[in-house]
Amino acid sequence: MQKLVLTIAITSSFVSFALAGFEDNFKKSVKNFADVNVEVQLKKPLKSFENQYFVIGRTQGGDIFPVIVSQDGSYFVALSNMMNLDKEDSNMIRGELKKAGEEKEEKDSKALNALFASFTPSDFIYLKGESEGLPTKIVVTDPDCPYCREQLETIESELQKANLKLIFAPVHQKEAFIKAQLAMNQAAKLKAEDTKGKIKILRSFYQEKKLNKSEMATDFSQVRKNTDKIFGSNLIKGVPFVFEQK
Numbered sequence: 001m002q003k004l005v006l007t008i009a010i011t012s013s014f015v016s017f018a019l020a021g022f023e024d025n026f027k028k029s030v031k032n033f034a035d036v037n038v039e040v041q042l043k044k045p046l047k048s049f050e051n052q053y054f055v056i057g058r059t060q061g062g063d064i065f066p067v068i069v070s071q072d073g074s075y076f077v078a079l080s081n082m083m084n085l086d087k088e089d090s091n092m093i094r095g096e097l098k099k100a101g102e103e104k105e106e107k108d109s110k111a112l113n114a115l116f117a118s119f120t121p122s123d124f125i126y127l128k129g130e131s132e133g134l135p136t137k138i139v140v141t142d143p144d145c146p147y148c149r150e151q152l153e154t155i156e157s158e159l160q161k162a163n164l165k166l167i168f169a170p171v172h173q174k175e176a177f178i179k180a181q182l183a184m185n186q187a188a189k190l191k192a193e194d195t196k197g198k199i200k201i202l203r204s205f206y207q208e209k210k211l212n213k214s215e216m217a218t219d220f221s222q223v224r225k226n227t228d229k230i231f232g233s234n235l236i237k238g239v240p241f242v243f244e245q246k
Helices: 022-034 087-117 146-153 174-187 195-205 221-232
Strands: 004-012 038-045 052-059 064-070 075-085 125-127 136-141 163-168 241-244
Touching (some): 022 052, 052 087
Antiparallel strands (some): 038 052
């Protein structure tokens, strides 16, 4: 019989849950263990374990996690690779996780499209792809991020597959914000179709570079505002972040 192999890491909370309902107890047990607020997105009984449920929890940020929960919700067991479930339970878990993942992806996609639509064209550096009819990808980036620098090194190959709209959300120090603002200011002076010129400007700031006194006095409020808006959405946790615009 085909089985789904799951590892159980038992996490118990020895607090009195006698007077509360299942959902309240589950929320308390997660809060006590991980200091995270959750809601119950799905609860289904298991045949493999008497009086226990398969539960998909959802955090306030929209993240989901699957666990096995006791009948009263007072303790939960994280799925891993040590316990065998029967075929019916295994298929149910696979199906529900697939469904929950697709729902989250659709919800996140709508939220990200709405977020990026709220910015103005001047908040982006637009790089046109090498052919017509290409999709457009949003790239959230930071001049002082080493992974963003690696990404910029091969940007020409990316432009063979998509148009790119770069928006800055630095996670480093003040200098990163200033570099981003200077890159935006200089790129804005070029013609819209001058992709090579914009890449040259970007590369001049995506490196270890000491800014002079005049550059350090640059007003970077636009980049600061955009950064706060991006990370304040709780949809994006770091850089580089790439999203295909719909």
